[in-house]
Amino acid sequence: MRLVPHGLEPDRALRKILPRSLFGRTLLIVVLPLILLEGVALQIFYGSHLDTLSRRLAGGVAGEIAFVLDQADAFPDARSQIFANAAYRFEFAFHFHPGRKLTPRRLPHVFGPVDTDLASALSVGLGRPFVLVWHGPPGMVRVDIQVSDGVLTIDVPRKRLYIGELYIFFAWLGGTTLILLSLAILFLRNQVRGIRRLALAAEAFGMGRDTGPIRPEGATEVRRAGAAFNRMQDRVRRFLAQRTAMLAGVSHDLRTPLTRLRLAIAMLPGETSDIDGMTSDIDEMERLIGLYLAFARGEGTEQAQVTDLAVLIEEITARAARGGAVIALNIAPLPSITLRPEAMRRALANLLDNAARHARRIEFAALPEGERSVRVLIDDDGPGIPVERREEVFRPFESGSAAGTGLGLAIARDIIAAHGGDIRLDDSPLGGLRVVVVLPV
Structure with a gap:
């Protein structure tokens, strides 16, 4: 027998009856x-x-x-x-x-x-x-x-x-009700409009769409919330700009000694194999530095724009195919999506590179899901990832293999979440791993 706390069931019934909107x-x-x-x-x-x-x-x-x-x-x-x-x-x-x-x-x-x-x-x-x-x-x-x-x-x-006053009384009662109800609806719409605009602006800013400051309107509390949002938006912009400038300087400072090392190695006498090995290590260090900086920067300075996702996916798969990956592409007619194209290109490329690193056969599909979202599927025939470890591999520096850096999936999830989307891992019909990405239109 399931025990229900006192007053819980009436509250649930009341919530079902009450309207959900403010x-x-x-x-x-x-x-x-x-x-x-x-x-x-x-x-x-x-x-x-x-x-x-x-x-x-x-x-x-x-x-x-x-x-x-x-x-x-x-x-x-x-x-x-x-x-x-x-x-x-x-x-x-x-x-x-x-x-x-x-x-x-x-x-x-x-x-x-x-x-x-x-x-x-x-x-x-x-x-x-x-x-x-x-x-x-x-x-x-x-x-x-x-x-x-x-x-x-x-x-x-x-x-x-x-x-004689009977019908006048009922007319007065109904008339005043309609007048007061109309005034209440008009007043409440003006108040709710400010809250709705604030919510839309916050959602757009969270998805990387910089729509500029909003105009505070409505009651005093709503105006204060709008003004506070504008101040927060401005502080976040300044923080992103300062962090990007700092990381650009860090990138330059780190690559300068690597360049000197590369020149010094090129001038060293010795076995060619030893020099090639050291040069390869320097190339790997530069790649890792670029990857770490990209993760820390989070592509925060790029502005969102209307993008043809199908063209972007075709470019990514063509580049991966030139690297030797075998990819079957299936793209249905897709609506245009407002997103940051370079950031999304990096996220999908990371997912595709991760599949190409562990599999011989890859299927890349994109199709609309209803009228409000697009679903992207990446299937492979690789070894896959155990169910209990699928959430861990999204953490920074948690790699699914010894060859990985542990940042590809973390960067992909961060970028997709910034666009208001979702990513998850599932079993693939090919026997390996399926990556499911849902993006809002």
Whole structure:
């Protein structure tokens, strides 16, 4: 039996119901109290004030009808005069149907408490059968009453039973709701726009796309966050520029003594094989220095631009093929991607060189994955890497073999992550290692 901490399940259910965006949640915070307030106002008006007035109006009309009938029963000879006076005083319309019997029937009701209140008042005041017809003559409520010698029909003006402010109240309630909701949506959109622009700018800057400083807008806190982001962006740019300049100087200082050593070796007498071996060691040292500096520099100064990834991959594979690698290329139609081309060229070349170093057969494929990303696959038939060591080989100076420096995969992951992508290692259908690279479009 799985024990669930108290209150955890309701929180999960609540998170599923609540909107995920800041705009939706803030709008919910504004709308819920508004709905609650209007619900309370509606209950107070509809449940107390309107109900009381409706009972009083219905009771007044029922009392007038009962008074007219009592007078007609007391003075049957003056019935016509009584009906005429009541029509003048109470604005009723009378129609007498001699010898007819009242047929009880169920008729539709109307909105509000007025129909129930009038029926209750007539039941108490008349003490005789009656039928209410709400959808009778225009502007009238028809009351059919059974009298001793027939059916008396009385048309009562609706304005005698309704409160004129009822519809005005509902119109005011709905109108103010729409106005306040529109103002809240407009205000929240202006506030969220600044946060959304800040998020997009941070994501673009993290992917190496220098879009320049953003314009702070919105509330004070959002403006402060935007200004802080601009200051951070400027400090990072200065840091990258200073580090690049320093590393360029280090590169020059390291290569200068190597150049002198190369010249000195060339002037030394001795066996050619010994001199060639020392020259080869110097070449290897220069290659390693360039590799270490490239890793430390991280290609941070290159600007992102729209690049045809298919052309870039073809150039990389052509260079590797000239070095003797056997590569099968499969590139589907790809969308244009905004990236730093030289940095991506270095990352993919490192991955391809790593596969060529350990395998005889390589398959290089690139295909779109949905509308928002591109998948690059590099398969080889080499010995592969054990599952438990696949994460370790991405660490700097962790090589999968004695021949490697341990920086190729580390540089590739660093560059791909800087572009907002992802890289992982998997089993290849060829029996070796598969490198999967996913890049956002």
